[in-house]
Amino acid sequence: xxxxxxxxxxxxxxxxxxxxxxxxxxxxxxxxxxxxxxxxxxxxxxxxxxxxxxxxxxxxxxxxxxxxxxxxxxxxxxxxxxxxxxxxxxxxxxxxxxxxxxxxxxxxxxxxxxxxxxxxxxxxxxxxxxxxxxxxxxxxxxxxxxxxxxxxxxxxxxxxxxxxxxxxxxxxxxxxxxxxxxxxxxxxxxxxxxxxxxxxxxxxxxxxxxxxxxxxxxxxxxxxxxxxxxxxxxxxx
Numbered sequence: 001x002x003x004x005x006x007x008x009x010x011x012x013x014x015x016x017x018x019x020x021x022x023x024x025x026x027x028x029x030x031x032x033x034x035x036x037x038x039x040x041x042x043x044x045x046x047x048x049x050x051x052x053x054x055x056x057x058x059x060x061x062x063x064x065x066x067x068x069x070x071x072x073x074x075x076x077x078x079x080x081x082x083x084x085x086x087x088x089x090x091x092x093x094x095x096x097x098x099x100x101x102x103x104x105x106x107x108x109x110x111x112x113x114x115x116x117x118x119x120x121x122x123x124x125x126x127x128x129x130x131x132x133x134x135x136x137x138x139x140x141x142x143x144x145x146x147x148x149x150x151x152x153x154x155x156x157x158x159x160x161x162x163x164x165x166x167x168x169x170x171x172x173x174x175x176x177x178x179x180x181x182x183x184x185x186x187x188x189x190x191x192x193x194x195x196x197x198x199x200x201x202x203x204x205x206x207x208x209x210x211x212x213x214x215x216x217x218x219x220x221x222x223x224x225x226x227x228x229x230x231x232x233x234x235x236x237x
C-alpha cells in the first residue's frame with residue numbers, strides 16, 4: 001500500500017461545495033486505480049502552542065481543516081498515475097473552470113508516504129484521529145516499534161485501524177507544506193498517521209485512557225511539534 005496525504009483549509013460555508021467538488025475529482029483517482037479515498041471534515045481540531053492543523057494550512061477562523069488521503073495498491077501504481085497528470089488534468093472533473101475548487105489551493109499541503117505500520121481493517125471507521133509528526137531519521141525504527149507496541153492498546157480501547165506512514169515524496173511548497181507544518185529539521189522526516197475509530201465517543205474515551213497511561217522511556221520525537229485532531233469522514237470511496 002502507498003498513501004497520498006492531504007491537509008486543506010476550506011471555508012466552512014463551502015462544506016457542500018467541497019463535498020461536490022471532491023466527489024467528482026476523487027472518482028477520477030478511483031478509476032485510475034486508487035483502492036480507497038477518504039475526505040474527513042474537522043470536528044475536534046485543537047489549537048496548539050507550537051504547531052497545529054490550522055497553522056499547517058494557515059486556516060482562518062472562518063475555515064475548517066480537512067484531513068484526507070488516497071490509498072494506492074503500491075507506489076508503482078501511484079507514480080504511473082501521477083506521470084500521466086497531463087492526460088487526466090484534461091478531464092472535466094479536474095478542470096478548475098468546470099469543477100472549481102472551493103478552497104485556496106496555494107495553501108493545500110500534500111505528499112506521498114510509505115507505510116511503516118498498517119494494522120487493523122480499513123473502511124470500518126466512522127471517526128478519524130489524524131496526526132502529523134516530525135521524526136528524526138535515526139529514530140525511524142524506534143518510532144515504528146513504539147507504534148507497534150501501542151497498537152494492541154488502541155485496539156483494546158476500540159480502535160479499528162492504525163496507519164503510520166513515512167515521508168517518501170513530500171515536496172516543499174511555496175506557501176505551506178508538510179515539513180513547515182511540524183517545523184521539521186534537516187535530519188527529520190514527516191510521518192502522516194491516523195487512527196480509525198467506530199465513532200467519536202469511542203475515540204474520546206480511548207484518548208482519555210491513553211493519556212492516563214504511564215509510558216516508559218523517551219518518546220522518539222518532539223511531542224511539542226506533533227499535530228493532532230479529530231475528523232468526521234464526509235466522503236469515502
